[in-house]
Amino acid sequence: MKLSVNGKTVNVDDAPDTPLLWVIRDSVGLTGTKFGCGVAQCGACTVLVNGEATRSCSVPVGSVAGKHVTTVEGLTKGDTLNRVQQAWVDAQVPQCGYCQSGMIVATTALLAKHPHPTDAQIDDSLTNICRCGTYDRIRVAIKKAAGAA
Amino acid sequence: MKRSTFVATGAATGGALVLGFEFAPSGRITSFADAATTRLVGFVTIAPDETITIVQPQAEMGQGVQTSIPMLVAEELDCDWSRVRVESFPAIDKIYNNPAFGIMGTGGSSSVRGWFMPARKVGAQARAMLVAAAAQKFGVAASELRTQNGVVYHDASSRKATYGELAGAAAALTPPADVTLKTHDKFTLIGKPVKRLDIRDKVDGRAQFGIDVVVPGMLYAAIRQSPVFGGTVGHYDEANTLKRPGIKKVVNLKNAVAVVADRFWRAKSALDALNISWSDGPNASLDDAKIAADLKAALDDDASAAVAKQVGDAAAALKGAAKVVSAEYHVPYLAHATMEPMNCTAHVTADSCEIWAPTQFPGPIVQVAQRFTNLTPDKIKIHQTYLGGGFGRRANMDFVIQAIMLSQAAGAPVKLIWTREEDVQHDVYRPVSTTRIKAGLDSTGNLVAWQQRIASPSIFGMNPGFGPPQKVDDSSVEGSADKRYSIPNFLVDYVRKDFAVPVFFWRSVGNSQNGFFFESMLDEVAHAAGKDPYEFRRALLKDTPKLLNVLEMTAKLGNWGKPLPKGSARGIALCESFGSTVGEVAEISVDKGNTLRIHRVAVVIDCGTVVNPDTVVAQMQGGVNFGLTAALFGAINIAKGRVAQHNFYDYQMVRLANAPHIDVEIVTSSGPPTGVGEPGTPPIAPAVANAIFAVTGKRIRTLPFVKAGFTA
Ligand code: FES
Ligand code: FES
Numbered sequence: 001m002k003l004s005v006n007g008k009t010v011n012v013d014d015a016p017d018t019p020l021l022w023v024i025r026d027s028v029g030l031t032g033t034k035f036g037c038g039v040a041q042c043g044a045c046t047v048l049v050n051g052e053a054t055r056s057c058s059v060p061v062g063s064v065a066g067k068h069v070t071t072v073e074g075l076t077k078g079d080t081l082n083r084v085q086q087a088w089v090d091a092q093v094p095q096c097g098y099c100q101s102g103m104i105v106a107t108t109a110l111l112a113k114h115p116h117p118t119d120a121q122i123d124d125s126l127t128n129i130c131r132c133g134t135y136d137r138i139r140v141a142i143k144k145a146a147g148a149a
Numbered sequence: 150m151k152r153s154t155f156v157a158t159g160a161a162t163g164g165a166l167v168l169g170f171e172f173a174p175s176g177r178i179t180s181f182a183d184a185a186t187t188r189l190v191g192f193v194t195i196a197p198d199e200t201i202t203i204v205q206p207q208a209e210m211g212q213g214v215q216t217s218i219p220m221l222v223a224e225e226l227d228c229d230w231s232r233v234r235v236e237s238f239p240a241i242d243k244i245y246n247n248p249a250f251g252i253m254g255t256g257g258s259s260s261v262r263g264w265f266m267p268a269r270k271v272g273a274q275a276r277a278m279l280v281a282a283a284a285q286k287f288g289v290a291a292s293e294l295r296t297q298n299g300v301v302y303h304d305a306s307s308r309k310a311t312y313g314e315l316a317g318a319a320a321a322l323t324p325p326a327d328v329t330l331k332t333h334d335k336f337t338l339i340g341k342p343v344k345r346l347d348i349r350d351k352v353d354g355r356a357q358f359g360i361d362v363v364v365p366g367m368l369y370a371a372i373r374q375s376p377v378f379g380g381t382v383g384h385y386d387e388a389n390t391l392k393r394p395g396i397k398k399v400v401n402l403k404n405a406v407a408v409v410a411d412r413f414w415r416a417k418s419a420l421d422a423l424n425i426s427w428s429d430g431p432n433a434s435l436d437d438a439k440i441a442a443d444l445k446a447a448l449d450d451d452a453s454a455a456v457a458k459q460v461g462d463a464a465a466a467l468k469g470a471a472k473v474v475s476a477e478y479h480v481p482y483l484a485h486a487t488m489e490p491m492n493c494t495a496h497v498t499a500d501s502c503e504i505w506a507p508t509q510f511p512g513p514i515v516q517v518a519q520r521f522t523n524l525t526p527d528k529i530k531i532h533q534t535y536l537g538g539g540f541g542r543r544a545n546m547d548f549v550i551q552a553i554m555l556s557q558a559a560g561a562p563v564k565l566i567w568t569r570e571e572d573v574q575h576d577v578y579r580p581v582s583t584t585r586i587k588a589g590l591d592s593t594g595n596l597v598a599w600q601q602r603i604a605s606p607s608i609f610g611m612n613p614g615f616g617p618p619q620k621v622d623d624s625s626v627e628g629s630a631d632k633r634y635s636i637p638n639f640l641v642d643y644v645r646k647d648f649a650v651p652v653f654f655w656r657s658v659g660n661s662q663n664g665f666f667f668e669s670m671l672d673e674v675a676h677a678a679g680k681d682p683y684e685f686r687r688a689l690l691k692d693t694p695k696l697l698n699v700l701e702m703t704a705k706l707g708n709w710g711k712p713l714p715k716g717s718a719r720g721i722a723l724c725e726s727f728g729s730t731v732g733e734v735a736e737i738s739v740d741k742g743n744t745l746r747i748h749r750v751a752v753v754i755d756c757g758t759v760v761n762p763d764t765v766v767a768q769m770q771g772g773v774n775f776g777l778t779a780a781l782f783g784a785i786n787i788a789k790g791r792v793a794q795h796n797f798y799d800y801q802m803v804r805l806a807n808a809p810h811i812d813v814e815i816v817t818s819s820g821p822p823t824g825v826g827e828p829g830t831p832p833i834a835p836a837v838a839n840a841i842f843a844v845t846g847k848r849i850r851t852l853p854f855v856k857a858g859f860t861a
Contacts, residue, residue, distance in 0.1 A: 014414070015394075022414040026369070031361035032354015034537070036488055037569045041797035044488065072354040085352040092344065092763055095211030095771055097351030097358075098488040098537030104352060123806035129797060131488040131538050132211045133774025134767070135808035 001065055005030065006074030016062025020054075021045045023061045024071060032072040032101045036129065043128025046102035047071050053109035053125070072101035075108060084108045087145035095132035102128050107142050116146050189275035190324050191244045192222060192268075194236070195316035199299055201226070202234045206245035207264070208255035208509045209237060209347055210539035211771070212826045213764030216345045218264050220760055224338045225272030225330060228312060229299040235346050238533035241515055253512030256544050256654065258727035258824025261760055265822050266330070273328035275319075282318035283310050333758065333819045342763040347535070359507030359534045360566060362494045368397055369413040370555045370565040371420045374405040374575045377433050377790035378649040382406055383426035390419045399423070400558040402551065409559045413566055432649040432790040440648055440787060441479070444583040447604035447644040448477070454602060454642040457621045457630035461638035463589075466598035470589025474677045476670060478586070479851045480662040482785035483579035483655055484792075484800060489537020490572045493552035496562035497522055502529045503562075504552070507536040509543040513614075517546050521553045540775070541654035545577050573800050574792040577653030578785055580606040582625070582662045586670045589638075594678030596689065598638040601629055603663070606647045608654060624654070628663025628724060628831060633696060634671075634689035650787060656775055657827040660726040664831030665780070665838065665852065668722035672839040673848060682839060683709050683721050696723065699730045699755050699816060706814050707734020707751035716740060717748075720840030722832035727824025729756040733773070733832040735809070737840040745859040747777065747809040747837060755816035757823045765825050766813040772829020773811050778803040780834035781861045783853050807861045 003010050005028055012027045024033050024047065033056060036044030040058040047056045048070035075082045081089065084107045094100045103126065110117055110125045117125070122142055130138070188194045194202040203219040219235050239245055246252050249263030276296055283301035284291040287308055295302050299312045333339075350356040375381060385406055387399045395411040396419050406425055410416035447453070467473055494505040502522045504514060511531045518529045536543055552565040567575070582605035589598030607622040609615060621630075621643045630641040655661060675685035683704050690697040700723050704710070707719060717738040724731055734751045752769045759765055782801035786793040794800040838849045841859070849857050 014412070018414050022412065025361075026412050026414070029363070030354065031357070031363075034358075034488075035360065035490065035566070037797050039569070039796055039798065042488070042802075072352075076353050081352060088352045089344075089348055092348060092767065094345075094348055094351040095213075095767060096209075096488065096536060096538045097211065097347070097356050100351055101354050126805045129488070129802045129804060131486060131540075131775075131802065133771035133778075133803070133808070135774060135803070135805045136770050136811050137767070138805060 001062070003028070003061070003064065003069060004067065005069045006071060012061070014061055017060045020047070020056040020059045020061045020064055020069070024056060024069070030071050030073050034098055034101055036099065036102075041129070042099070043102040043106060044099050046105045046128065048105060048109055051109065051112060053106045072105055075104065082108065084111065084141075084145045087141040091137045091141040091144060093134050093137040093141050095134055099128060099130040099132070103130065103138060107145065110142070111146055117142065189278055189316070189320060190271050191242075192271045193226065193275040195312050197313045199229065199232050199311055199313040200234055201228045201232050201299070201312070202236050204236045204239050204245070206239055206253060207247065207260040208533060208536055208539065208543070210255070210509070210536035210543070212260070212768060213345050213761060214255070214260045215347045216343055217261055217760045217764060218268055219346070220338050220343060221264060221268035222272040224336060225269045226276045227296040227298065230338060230343070232299060241511060241531055246512065252510070254510035254544065255539070256509055256541060258826040258828065261822050262728065262824060265758070269330050270328060273330055274324040277325045277328055278319040278322045279312055279315045281322050282315040285318065286310060286315070339758070339760050340762065343761050345764065356535050358489050358537045359494070359505060360489055360492045360537070362505040362534060362564060364494060364496060364505070364562040364564075367494065367562040367564055368409050368411060368559055369416050370407045370409045370563050371413065371417040372405050372407040372551060372565060372567060372571060373420055373425060374571060375427050376574065377427065377429040378435070378651070379430040379432045380404065380790070381428045381430060383428045385423040385425040390423055393419050393422075398559050400555055402554060405551070407551070407555055407565070409555060409563055417568065429790060435649055435790045436788050437786050440581055441583075443646055443648070444581065444604045447646040448583060448585045448602055450644050453644045455621045457626040457641045457643050459640050460636070463598045463600040463638040463640035466638035467587055467589040467600060470598055471592040472590040472677060473587055474590070474674050475585070475587040476673060476850055477583065478666045478669065479583045480581065480665065481783070481852065482581045482650060482787070483779055483783045484573050484576040484785050484794070485538075485540045485542035485655055486573065486800060486802070487536075487538030487540060487542050490569055491548040491567040492565060493549045494562060494564040495549070495552035495556040497553055497556040500524070500528060502553070503532070504530070504549065505532040505534060506549055507534050507543060508549065509536065509539045514546065514549055517550060518553060521550060522557070540656040541658070542576065545653055547577070569796045573794050573796060577651040579655030579661060580608060580625070580652040584629070584666045586666065588670065588674045590674065590678050594680060596636055596674055596678070599636045599640070601641045602644065603629060603641065604644040604646050606650070606652045607645045608652050608658070610645060611647055611652055624659045626659060626663065628660035628726065629667045631725070632667055633693050633725065634686070635692050636689065649790070656772070657726055657830040660724060660827070660831040661776065661779065664722065664724040665834040668724065668832065668835035669838050669850070672720070672835070672842065676842075686721070686723060695755060696725065696730050699723065699732045699753050702814060702816065703732030703734055703751060703753040706753055706812060707736070709734060716844060718840045718843035720836045720838065720843060722835040722839065724828070724831040726828045726831055729754055729823040729825065729828040731769070731828045731832055733836045735833065735836040735840050737837060737844065739841065739844045739859070743859050745781070745841065745854060745861050747807070750809045750811045750833065750836070752811060752813045752829060753816065754813070754825075754828065755818060756825050756828070757818050757820035759815055760822065762815055765815055768825045769813045769829040770811045772827065773833045774803050774808055776830035776833035777809070777837070780837055780852055781807070781854050784856065
């Protein structure tokens with residue numbers, strides 16, 4: 001089947017019930033999207049599907065045919081970070097970094113919907129897990145990115 | 150310029166300088182492969198364009214070591230920090246051994262502690278060689294030269310030369326054995342908040358973790374291990390599985406079955422369809438009730454108790470006490486649940502073995518690989534990657550051994566990935582532990598006796614490779630036995646009681662449970678004495694100024710004693726671990742529905758000399774959330790010989806909505822650096838439990854809080 005990932009059309013031969021996550025990682029070869037739980041609990045695998053934050057471990061690839069998938073790699077233009085990524089660097093958010101692709105993609109979707117999110121909106125939409133506990137800085141970075149909008 | 154480089158073992162603390170010659174540059178510095186570069190003292194490579202590449206041997210798992218160790222080298226080298234690049238994960242070499250362990254590995258909050266002097270010595274040696282090269286070039290004495298920002302100056306003749314210009318000549322010199330290190334007042338980099346060098350790679354997906362490794366011709370493996378500890382594989386439906394697309398092999402590892410396929414999802418789906426039956430073995434009836442009963446019995450087993458620490462006569466002092474407070478505390482097993490599940494890629498052939506692993510201990514993997522392949526160490530190559538969290542879990546070798554065996558069975562490179570369910574059910578766990586404490590107060594409410602027995606499995610006993618067996622396992626009693634409050638009659642003893650559940654090092658190790666035991670009980674005792682818990686601790690620390698200072702700073706930062714709305718309160722705790730002292734005040738509220746909110750945590754740490762303050766702050770914040778997750782939710786329960794939890798839905802983590810705001814203050818100190826990665830974790834559980842008591846009058850003696858009827 002044909003997939004649109006980060007604006008490029010790619011051909012994959014995975015079975016349609018294969019989770020989008022594994023197609024992105026193993027067939028498309030983009031490894032920024034991470035596997036954390038496989039059951040839509042942690043958000044490490046978050047990508048945008050037509051702009052919506054989506055936990056790719058729990059979405060069959062067959063269901064995204066014809067839709068636009070954006071991964072963390074697709075947020076940068078050349079070497080230029082998007083404002084969320086830049087805020088993450090400025091606030092020195094990542095520790096191990098493993099959860100951060102999902103956090104950044106989820107925040108990008110949040111700010112598209114709510115350019116100046118309240119704490120409650122942040123709590124509701126950023127339900128991803130960071131085992132390193134970078135939450136304080138994530139909140140700071142989200143607000144920084146919102147301010148830069 | 151010649152591509153000659155040399156290596157010195159000057160890195161080893163106090164060790165003699167042994168020189169060797171290496172005529173090929175390390176294959177990993179690919180960007181300089183065609184440039185003439187020189188490597189000084191095995192750690193520093195200077196390119197003609199002034200780029201300085203510093204080797205950083207420790208595992209980067211979020212603690213910022215990839216920046217702090219190069220800072221130590223760069224400080225003494227006097228180079229331009231903006232030109233510094235890091236070569237991480239070098240090949241196994243004894244010069245890169247963690248000076249704290251004598252082997253390449255990361256754990257025990259030891260990286261900066263271990264490297265503080267050796268890494269600076271490396272920088273100073275390299276600087277001295279560059280100065281000597283400049284002295285030759287200018288025909289002047291080295292003493293007439295000074296260095297700054299990557300340039301050697303001869304002020305008298307207004308001449309100068311850059312490190313890039315001098316590197317080739319410097320590389321031909323012998324590193325001086327004796328170098329003088331800067332005094333702390335001369336530091337320009339150490340102690341400044343430096344932006345981490347790995348962060349840029351961690352915001353756009355380019356950082357390579359173990360799970361991201363791709364090797365030509367690589368296959369993928371999914372694994373299922375015996376649900377019951379100690380069980381073995383019975384029967385499974387191999388014939389039908391092999392008919393599925395992409396399936397290469399089904400491998401019976403005796404205690405596990407793995408499916409090897411051309412893609413991970415195919416391997417995993419086929420594994421799910423294997424219909425494995427298991428032979429459960431002798432542990433199939435083990436459960437929480439049996440573990441709790443055995444630990445309780447162990448508390449009464451005087452004959453087996455071994456003394457961990459004794460001062461005065463606690464038993465006699467209890468008899469004479471005006472008031473005795475006694476209580477039992479208990480904590481469950483805990484899983485590490487690193488964000489990146491266990492994984493490893495191995496490629497074993499008849500005459501080579503290559504391993505790519507997110508590991509805390511690349512050094513010992515060589516020995517492990519030797520054992521399983523019968524190859525000599527020169528045929529074994531280890532590639533370390535970024536770690537998606539470690540917390541102690543990745544010092545274990547189970548997943549590496551499996552990958553080696555699977556590559557051997559498949560005759561191809563194999564990337565093994567555990568599912569989260571395997572990770573939760575086949576971790577090596579923070580031990581369960583139970584304690585009984587009796588404390589005696591005199592008639593004026595002074596603490597005169599403390600008698601404590603701890604019963605738990607022994608980490609060192611159950612992992613003999615990590616050190617000689619001890620009569621009293623330090624890792625079972627640390628955080629209780631080594632408390633430094635002035636208590637005239639003090640006894641902590643230990644009864645070892647192992648179960649079939651494997652145990653291991655978990656961020657802050659024994660301090661994680663003993664911090665909760667001791668600091669909660671001390672709070673009980675303070676209340677029994679009718680005293681403020683902070684003032685009660687102050688009185689016990691009057692002979693320990695370092696701890697007293699941290700306690701007082703913590704109270705101040707935590708607004709101790711300031712009024713709060715009804716339903717809110719503060720709790721305080723102070724723990725020493727890995728050489729550092731950390732105080733925490735938690736400000737919480739509990740509503741009518743027993744919803745517990747942790748609003749703010751104030752943290753003060755004394756960790757001696759600070760290298761990168763921003764990473765210390767980050768580690769305190771992370772350490773608090775790690776301990777808070779355990780205190781609120783953490784429990785691995787055992788039923789029918791297996792772990793009852795599966796994934797994050799029943800092994801919950803703190804998330805953004807229940808994460809507190811955390812303020813951190815660092816004590817100014819010029820003492821030797823002490824641990825940072827772990828010490829933030831122990832005080833949070835007792836600080837919150839003590840606050841819960843202050844609000845509700847309910848004393849929590851068993852973790853986690855959700856089991857006591859609270860929600861978060
Ligand atoms: S891996 Fe998809 S939500 Fe955890
Ligand atoms: S930075 Fe490690 S899990 Fe979030």
